[in-house]
Amino acid sequence: MSLVIPILVLALIVGALVDIITRPEGEAKHLPKIGWILLVVFLPLIGSIVWFVVGHDYAPQREYISFGDPSRHEPKPAERGFRTTEQELADLEAEIEFHEKQARIDRLEAEIVDRRDRISD
Structure with a gap:
């Protein structure tokens, strides 16, 4: 004792x-x-x-992330700032529009390649 x-x-x-x-x-x-x-x-x-x-x-402990984890370099939600639902929806709509335009560009490029192939044959 x-x-x-x-x-x-x-x-x-x-x-x-x-x-x-x-x-x-x-x-x-x-x-x-x-x-x-x-x-x-x-x-x-x-x-x-x-x-x-x-x-x-006694501040809140940071989350320890392994060195190779890609999320290590992404900002945390609190660091990005507050975003409203409307802002998130606008971002999603812009992203959808971007991908639709990119798909259209890909289709047009494929069409150009097809026309070149037909002309050269």
Whole structure:
């Protein structure tokens, strides 16, 4: 029973150090990361508690995406801005119109190739 408290304190210190080291620089508040690391190393219990209470930024975690995932480079819905249903429908109509025009161009090009083939024969 006497080892429980030291083990919990050690887990708190290690957890604080791992959290500080793995966190991006911009998510450490009030001190740079090296300052927090030194605080936890030199004042282990107090430094760890202060890190989790004051220095830790509890912003929502980013979604981690693998390096090769194409969605990594696509903007998230919040980054794109708010779009109304009417705007989405207008975009869809423009896309349909574009594809219809592209299909017409493809048909006309195929027709031109057919006429050239008939003339050359």
